[in-house]
Amino acid sequence: MVNQLKQENIRGIFIQAAKNTLKSEGIKALSAREIGKATGFSYATIYNYFKDMNELCEVCMLEFLEECKEHVLSSAKSKSIKDMLKAYAMFFVQYPGLYALIFTDGNYVGRFYKQFSEKTEDMYKAVFDASEVETDNQKVPVLAFNAINGLLLAYINRNTPSDFAEFMQMLDAQIELLSI
Amino acid sequence: MVNQLKQENIRGIFIQAAKNTLKSEGIKALSAREIGKATGFSYATIYNYFKDMNELCEVCMLEFLEECKEHVLSSAKSKSIKDMLKAYAMFFVQYPGLYALIFTDGNYVGRFYKQFSEKTEDMYKAVFDASEVETDNQKVPVLAFNAINGLLLAYINRNTPSDFAEFMQMLDAQIELLSI
DNA sequence: TTGGAAATTTTAACACCGTTAATTATATTG
DNA sequence: CAATATAATTAACGGTGTTAAAATTTCCAA
Numbered sequence: 429m430v431n432q433l434k435q436e437n438i439r440g441i442f443i444q445a446a447k448n449t450l451k452s453e454g455i456k457a458l459s460a461r462e463i464g465k466a467t468g469f470s471y472a473t474i475y476n477y478f479k480d481m482n483e484l485c486e487v488c489m490l491e492f493l494e495e496c497k498e499h500v501l502s503s504a505k506s507k508s509i510k511d512m513l514k515a516y517a518m519f520f521v522q523y524p525g526l527y528a529l530i531f532t533d534g535n536y537v538g539r540f541y542k543q544f545s546e547k548t549e550d551m552y553k554a555v556f557d558a559s560e561v562e563t564d565n566q567k568v569p570v571l572a573f574n575a576i577n578g579l580l581l582a583y584i585n586r587n588t589p590s591d592f593a594e595f596m597q598m599l600d601a602q603i604e605l606l607s608i
Numbered sequence: 609m610v611n612q613l614k615q616e617n618i619r620g621i622f623i624q625a626a627k628n629t630l631k632s633e634g635i636k637a638l639s640a641r642e643i644g645k646a647t648g649f650s651y652a653t654i655y656n657y658f659k660d661m662n663e664l665c666e667v668c669m670l671e672f673l674e675e676c677k678e679h680v681l682s683s684a685k686s687k688s689i690k691d692m693l694k695a696y697a698m699f700f701v702q703y704p705g706l707y708a709l710i711f712t713d714g715n716y717v718g719r720f721y722k723q724f725s726e727k728t729e730d731m732y733k734a735v736f737d738a739s740e741v742e743t744d745n746q747k748v749p750v751l752a753f754n755a756i757n758g759l760l761l762a763y764i765n766r767n768t769p770s771d772f773a774e775f776m777q778m779l780d781a782q783i784e785l786l787s788i
Numbered sequence: 789t790t791g792g793a794a795a796t797t798t799t800a801a802c803a804c805c806g807t808t809a810a811t812t813a814t815a816t817t818g
Numbered sequence: 819c820a821a822t823a824t825a826a827t828t829a830a831c832g833g834t835g836t837t838a839a840a841a842t843t844t845c846c847a848a
Contacts (some may be wrong), residue, residue, distance in 0.1 A: 532712030578758030
């Protein structure tokens with residue numbers, strides 16, 4: 429019982445350390461040894477609490493997705509889909525490493541992708557439900573977010589456009605083009 | 609003179625070997641040792657012809673981008689933007705590893721991203737020019753491709769949707785939603 | 789309280805990776 | 819042919835994830 433609690437705590441310590449690294453330095457900086465140093469444990473102790481580094485990453489991903497959802501629902505300037513999609517984009521502009529982790533690094537989707545994909549689509553639909561947009565087409569929320577993801581992909585991973593202001597213009601234009 | 613030719617040939621051998629691996633097995637399977645084995649050279653010989661593995665990858669990326677452009681311009685069913693965007697998507701569905709390499713693996717964009725981004729946008733515009741679409745908005749080609757890239761990102765990197773037929777439906781719906 | 793069993797942590801090791809320096813082999817040229 | 823320049827190879831370093839064995843700590847009953 430007490431043991432259980434302690435185990436959960438230590439697991440949480442590893443998760444927190446990994447999240448810190450992922451947020452500040454990105455996945456390239458994450459390693460078993462680095463987490464060991466950050467937590468004061470040996471580098472191998474992690475393997476008593478996670479099957480492998482992938483599992484640790486996947487747990488972080490799920491938590492980040494939750495953070496993202498909360499950020500969108502709480503910080504959007506209005507309930508217009510434009511502002512909500514902007515809030516979504518801003519989350520990843522603020523934490524570009526998380527975008528790479530969640531959307532582009534295939535290594536760490538692995539076993540959990542089903543659970544993860546479902547949770548992502550749930551978020552998309554939740555945001556649309558919270559917005560003032562009405563559409564019969566079930567696909568529209570997913571498509572809209574996909575389009576924004578494509579924009580983020582170019583901006584975050586490839587520095588295109590290279591300027592933030594221009595990125596914002598592209599974001600506006602993209603939402604305009606989607607005509608939702 | 610003869611030397612120069614020989615050097616170019618060996619460089620080409622490494623590039624070809626790397627391209628084969630990237631196409632068939634993706635970037636995770638690529639390593640200096642693996643290329644050494646595939647070409648019959650030692651693993652360190654590559655460093656006489658490329659600054660590092662990144663440079664080798666970047667050269668491959670540029671060549672793949674060219675292949676992609678040729679594929680779109682030659683194999684699209686018609687000059688409608690719908691068919692051309694479909695041809696674009698099909699190229700990466702056929703070689704999913706290349707999509708990961710070109711668009712999502714930040715490691716290998718590195719130094720060359722400017723040259724590479726420009727070449728990508730050139731391709732987008734070339735495709736639009738070759739199509740029957742007319743638009744005043746310079747941004748439209750880039751935005752349309754970004755949206756398709758977002759779709760590819762979900763399908764290739766995250767298996768969403770998990771079914772090819774459904775992906776094709778999403779593709780149609782995305783182009784529809786863009787109303788171009 | 790103490791001794792032994794169970795649980796946990798750490799150390800050492802293995803197989804990879806990219807990369808570099810020194811060595812060996814090959815080719816070129818006087 | 820010998821000396822030199824060029825190219826390829828081997829050995830090594832520091833990094834990675836991961837596992838097995840050793841060391842340590844925790845726990846509980848006598």
